Amino acid sequence: MIDNIYQRIKDYLLKLPLMTWVLLGFFITFLAFFIVPIFFDSSLRMQFNHYLPATLPIGNDFRVSVAFSSTWFHSAVVPEIVYPAFTLIFFSPFTLLDGEVGYKIFILIILLCYVLMTLTLPQRINKQKNISALSMLIFITGLVSYGMQFEIERGQFNVIAFTFCLVAVYIFHNHPKRRWLAYLFFTISVQLKLYPAIFVFALIEDWSDWKGNIKRIVGLGILNFAALFIFGVDLIQTAIRTIDKIQANLPGRVYSLSILSFSMRILSIGFLSRMPVFMWLQANSWLLQSFLFAFIVVCFLIILWQAYKKNSKSFNPSVFFACTIGACIIPGLSYDYKLSLLPVAAMLLIPVLEYFEQGEKRFLVIFLTLLFSIAYSSTLYPYTSKPEVLRYNFPALIVLLLICTALSFAKPNKVEESLPHTPQVNSDGQ
C-alpha cells in the first residue's frame, strides 16, 4: 500500500514538466532572498535596504568615461584609464551632451541593448518563432535584477559591449557572407571591455576544421592586440598599473565576482579554524586562486573537448555559457554589474534544457534543472539580502559551470539537431 503510494507520487513528480522545477528553484530563492529579508526582519518592520553600493553622483563610471573622453577630445592628452583606449573614441559623442542628458540616453541604450540581447537575438540564434514562457521568465527577472540595476546605477557598459559580441556571434553563424561585419562587432566589443575576447570560442562553426579556427583566433587576436596600442604603449602600461592599484586596494569586495576576490574573502573569514594549514593558505593565497583557476580551466576544456568530439557544426550554447562564466570570474576586476549578462547565456541554453526534457535519466535531469535554477536565480538578488556565507556569487557561478559541463555530455548531435527547430514542449506552452 505504502509502496504503491510512494510509486505513484514518484511517477507523478517525474512526469512533471521541467518548467515546474525551474519555477520551484526561482521560488526557493525568491522566498529566501526576497520575502525573508524584507518581511521577516527581527525589527518586525518591512525592510527597505539600500541594496547597492550607490555612489554620488549616479552613473559614476559613465561620467568618468565621458570626462576622460572629453579630455582626450579637447586637449589630445590621453588620460589614465582602466578600459581599452577605444572607449575614449566610443564615448566621444556623449561629450557633446550635458551630463544628465547623456546619462539618460545611456540608460535608454542599455535597456534597448538588454531587450535586443535577451529577447530578440537569442530567439533568432535559437531559431524560435515565439517567446517561450521560460524566455519570458529569464527576461523579466533579469530586467529587474540586482545586476542590471547595478549596471544602470554605475553607468557601466557591459550590456552594450556584450550586445556587440552577441550580434557578432549571430551574424557569424547566420549570415556567413557578412562575417567581416561579425569580426568588426566582435572587435568593438573586445575594445570596449576586453573580457569578450573569450567569446572567440563562440565564433567557431565547424569544430573539426581546427586549421581554419586557429587561423581565425590568431587573426582576431592580432587585430585586437594591435588595437589596444591605438594611442601608444604608455597608455596600456598606465592602464595595467591602474588596474593593479585598484586590485590591491579593493581585495575581497563582496560585490566582486573574481577568483582573486573570492579567495581573499574566504581566507579572511573569521569562522575558518586556526589550523596551521589555513594559516599557511592565508600566507600563500595564490595557491587557492590557482586551484580555483585550474578547476575552471578544466571545466572549460571539457566543454570545448565535447564540442570538438561531437564535431559540433553550429552555434554551441554550452561553449557560449562557459565563456560567459569565464568572462565573469576570470578578470581580476569583475563586479556584480556583470551579472546582467547572465540572462542571455541562460536564454541561449534553453534548447539544451529542452533536449533534456525528453531525456531518459529523468531524476538526474530534474536534479540538475532544480540546481541550475536555484544557482542562477540566486544571482538575481543583492548581496545585502543574503546570509554572509552566500553573499558572494562566485560559488553559484561555479555550480552553473559544473552543470553546463554536465550538459555538454548530452548525446552527440541531438542538441544540435534540436536547435534549428527548437522543440515546443509542454513546459513552454507554445
Next chain:
Amino acid sequence: MIDNIYQRIKEYLLKLPLMTWVLLGFFITFFYFFIVTLFLDPSQYMKYFPYNILVNSPIGSDFRSIVFSSSTWIHSGAVPPTLYPPITLMFFVPFTFLNDGTGYTVLTLIILICYVWSTLILPRWINKQKGISAFAMLIFITGLVSYGLQLELERGQWNVVAFTFCLTAIYIFHDHPHRRWLAYLLFSISVQLKLYPAIFVFALIENWSDWKNNIRRFVGLGIVNVLALFIFGSGPLVRTVGSVVETAATHVGLPFNLSVSSFVMYILSMGFLPHAPIIVWLQVNGWLPQLFLFAFFAVCFLMILGQAYKNGSKGFNPWVFMACSIGAFIIPAISFDYKLATFPSSIALSIPAILTFKESGNKFLMILLTFLFSVAYSSTLYPYMYKPEWLQYNLPALLLILTICTILCCVRSEKSADASPISKSNLGMGRET
C-alpha cells in the same frame, strides 16, 4: 517611394504579434515608474522610496489584529467589532494557537501558495491550456514582485486567500458540474472572508439564456450569505457596519484607496483645479461625480452582461469576470491597494481570451487597445509614490481597462459570426483549446 516605405512599415507593424505591444506597454511604465524614479532623481543619487508612509509596525498589523479579535472571541465569547464579516473570526481561530511570528510566517506562505495557485494554475485549468504561455509568465512574475502583493504581505491581508477560494469555486462550477455544492461552499467562504467577492456571482453562470435557474442560484447564494453574516446575531454585524462607515470616512482621498468615493474626494481636493464656480459647487456636492463614476461602471457592466445574454454565452465568460474584478476594486468604500494583489489572477484568466486578433477584425484598433491595456495594467504594479501626483490613483487605470473590455466585448459581438478560433501564433499568449 515614401508611400511604399510607409506601407511596408505599416504592414510590418500590423503583423507584429500582440505580445510585442503588451511588452511595449510594460516597458513604458517600467521606464517611467521604475527607471526614472530610481535612477533619474534630481539628487543624482539612486533613489529608493520606501513605503514608510504605508508600512506599520509591527509588520502584519491586519493579521495580528484579526487574530487578536479571534482570540478574544474564543476565550471570552464576546464578539469584538472588526471591519470584516463575523465568520472571519472563525477562519483565523487556528492562528490563535500559534505565536504571532509563526502565525505571520504561515499566513505569508499561504498567501504565496494561493498566489501561485490562482495566477499560474487555475487560469490554465479554466482556460484549458496545456502549458504556461509567455503572457501568463509575464503576468505571474510581474505580479509576484508588484507593490500590491508586497502591501498585502506587509499588512498580513487575506485578499489573495479569499480570491483563491472564489476562483476555485468558479473553476469547480464550470469544470466539475457534479460538484457544484463544493463550488457554492467555497464561494460562500470567499464572500464571508471579504464580502466583495459576492460580485463574482455573475461568473457562476453557465448558460446565460437560462435566466430562471440563474436567478434561483443568485437568490439561493444571496440568502445563504446574508444569513451567514448574522451568525453571531445582529449586534456584531451592526458594530461591523459602524466600524466600516467610520473607517471609510477617515480614509477617503488617500492615494492607496481604489474606491470611487476616495478618488472623487482626492480629485476635488487637488490644488491644480481652477477655482471656477462649477468646481467649487462640485466640491460641495461630491456625491455627483461619485454617482457619475458609479453610473459609468454600471453602464459598462450592464453592457457586458447584456452581450453575454444576447449571445447566449455558455461556460466561463472572461468579459464578465473582468468586469466583476474591476467592480470588486472600485465599488467598496474601503478598498486599499493591497487588493491589486488579486489583479494578476484576473488578468491571466481573462485577457488571453479578450485580446485576440480576428481574421476580419480591425487590427489597428486591436493593437491600440492592447497597448492601452498593457500600459494601464502595468501601471498598477508600481507603488503610488513612484508616480507623478496626477497618476497616483489606480482608479483611472482600472476604468480604462473596463472600457477596453467593454469595447472589445461589443466589437466581438458584432463580428461573432466570423470570429475565427483564437490564433495562438500571432499572439504568443493565446488560449489553447
